Amino acid sequence: MRKSSTPIVAVTGAHGYVGSVALDAFARRGWRTKAMVRQLGRGPRASANGSTAYELGSPISPRDLEGLDAVVHCAYDLRATKARTIREMNVGGTRRLVEAAVSVGVGRIILISSMSAYRGTTQIYGKAKLACEEVVLEAGGIAVRLGLVCGGQWRGMAGTLRRLARFPLIPIVSSEARQYLVHEDDMASGLVALVESHIRPPAPIGLAHPNSITFENLMKGLAVSQGCDPRFVRIPWRALYIPMRLMEVSGIPLPLRSDSMVGLVRPAPYVPNVDIWAELGLTLRPPASIVTCAVVERRSSETATEGKVT
Numbered sequence: 496m497r498k499s500s501t502p503i504v505a506v507t508g509a510h511g512y513v514g515s516v517a518l519d520a521f522a523r524r525g526w527r528t529k530a531m532v533r534q535l536g537r538g539p540r541a542s543a544n545g546s547t548a549y550e551l552g553s554p555i556s557p558r559d560l561e562g563l564d565a566v567v568h569c570a571y572d573l574r575a576t577k578a579r580t581i582r583e584m585n586v587g588g589t590r591r592l593v594e595a596a597v598s599v600g601v602g603r604i605i606l607i608s609s610m611s612a613y614r615g616t617t618q619i620y621g622k623a624k625l626a627c628e629e630v631v632l633e634a635g636g637i638a639v640r641l642g643l644v645c646g647g648q649w650r651g652m653a654g655t656l657r658r659l660a661r662f663p664l665i666p667i668v669s670s671e672a673r674q675y676l677v678h679e680d681d682m683a684s685g686l687v688a689l690v691e692s693h694i695r696p697p698a699p700i701g702l703a704h705p706n707s708i709t710f711e712n713l714m715k716g717l718a719v720s721q722g723c724d725p726r727f728v729r730i731p732w733r734a735l736y737i738p739m740r741l742m743e744v745s746g747i748p749l750p751l752r753s754d755s756m757v758g759l760v761r762p763a764p765y766v767p768n769v770d771i772w773a774e775l776g777l778t779l780r781p782p783a784s785i786v787t788c789a790v791v792e793r794r795s796s797e798t799a800t801e802g803k804v805t
Contacts, residue, residue, distance in 0.1 A: 502527070502565070503526065503563050504529070504567060505528075505560065505565070508569035510530070510533070512650040514570070516644075516679055518530060531546070531549035532549060533550050549570070552572065555591050560596050565601065566601050567607065568606045569607045570588070572584050576752075581620075593631055596634075606636060608627065610703055610762070610766065611624060613767075616758075620752075635695065640767065641682065641702050643677070644679055645676050647679035660717035660725065666728055668730055668732035669732050671760060671761075671762070675707050675762070675763070685772055688772075688775040696771060699767055704780065707762065708782035708783075708786070713782075715727075716787075
């Protein structure tokens with residue numbers, strides 16, 4: 496039930512990739528938006544209803560959530576590397592947010608989870624997201640497992656992989672390594688449609704095309720889209736994971752977390768409850784279409800550059 500004629504949604508982590516895309520999508524749909532962010536006054540875009548300081552590791556006042564129709568919880572702190580700290584910060588922070596939202600009667604609570612969260616995962620990130628899902632589902636909220644978000648701005652993990660695709664040599668760590676993709680625009684449309692619907696699924700739903708793409712084919716597509724022609728070399732994944740983990744423990748920053756390697760070589764077996772998007776009128780683009788889109792974007796960019804008068 497709406498609390499006002501113009502509904503209001505708060506997005507945590509609104510300065511991040513997924514959060515900023517979601518915030519813009521709701522604003523375009525006519526929602527009043529509230530960005531809940533770690534650092535005020537920063538980020539790609541200010542929200543239509545202002546910003547509120549929010550950090551997963553800190554207490555939250557229910558007053559910050561009063562009058563809201565929905566909360567989309569995108570925030571996740573990636574700075575911690577130890578499993579216990581990750582759980583205390585992210586799962587504990589999610590619990591505090593949910594309890595505050597329930598106490599003031601927020602109608603829709605949506606958790607942005609991940610396809611890394613599935614029963615049997617050995618990934619630290621996946622286990623933390625699973626625990627967050629339990630918190631949200633127990634409170635009557637909805638858990639949405641996002642695939643790898645691609646296209647549009649090419650930020651987040653997809654942006655990192657796109658930069659790595661420019662390297663002359665790309666390691667292939669496993670023939671089983673694959674990803675489930677979702678186009679940025681499909682993700683935005685899906686989240687808005689879900690919040691505006693009356694659907695309240697009792698189990699997590701995957702927001703990704705049900706057909707996966709191998710890591711090798713994904714990297715080939717990203718390389719071609721940038722005019723690159725790298726060589727691919729097969730390397731046992733632990734040969735990369737162990738030194739990456741040691742570097743993380745030593746405080747050395749890396750473009751890719753070692754825990755992400757685990758998620759890559761041990762992907763989810765399927766996308767759960769994906770049929771729900773057809774019910775909401777959303778057609779998800781297949782992986783081949785998303786990768787092809789990147790090639791088209793590059794060619795369009797080259798044509799526009801060639802057409803400029805200098």
